[in-house]
Amino acid sequence: MPLTAPSGQPNQANPSYDWPRFWIPQTDILDLSDAGFLQDPEDILVNAFRHGADGEVLDAIAAVIEVKGCWNDEVFTGIEGQLVNDYMVNLGAPVGIFLVGWFDKTDWDPADYRRRTTPASLSSEVQRELDQQAAAVPEGLRVRAIVLDIRAPVT
Numbered sequence: 001m002p003l004t005a006p007s008g009q010p011n012q013a014n015p016s017y018d019w020p021r022f023w024i025p026q027t028d029i030l031d032l033s034d035a036g037f038l039q040d041p042e043d044i045l046v047n048a049f050r051h052g053a054d055g056e057v058l059d060a061i062a063a064v065i066e067v068k069g070c071w072n073d074e075v076f077t078g079i080e081g082q083l084v085n086d087y088m089v090n091l092g093a094p095v096g097i098f099l100v101g102w103f104d105k106t107d108w109d110p111a112d113y114r115r116r117t118t119p120a121s122l123s124s125e126v127q128r129e130l131d132q133q134a135a136a137v138p139e140g141l142r143v144r145a146i147v148l149d150i151r152a153p154v155t
Contacts, residue, residue, distance in 0.1 A: 043064065044064070045087075045091060046064075047060060062095070063096060064095075066078055066082055066087065068098070068099070070101060070126075071114035071115075071117045073117065075100055075119075076133075079096075079130065080137070083096045084143065094141055096141065097144050098130060098134065098144070099146050100130070101150050103151075104151040127145065131145050
């Protein structure tokens, strides 16, 4: 499904639901949205195994991917408040990715509430702010912020 409708606005009521799944093979995803751990169905827990040089499994690792659309009011508070404190600590996952879809709102329908609630920041400015927050997470945890600059296809 395309990320944007012909009007240029995000295509679904919550377009972030499907787009992060394109980046991770389906076999590596365990969606815990109905297990009570993750608050939103677009948040993803990835379980993987670390292998030694001989191919033997050394240990299991877990990473949480917290997904936000640019209009979400927790874009600038979600790293600490949700990703680290709610998910990584509770799930014992030492790695987290804070993934923000920064949709170009230039051509959005002016009546779309998400256009009004999206900050007038450049994706690069948001990336810098979130990188600073990610660098400040407690020792023993590792967080990477990724801001995807998503634009409507040129027709």
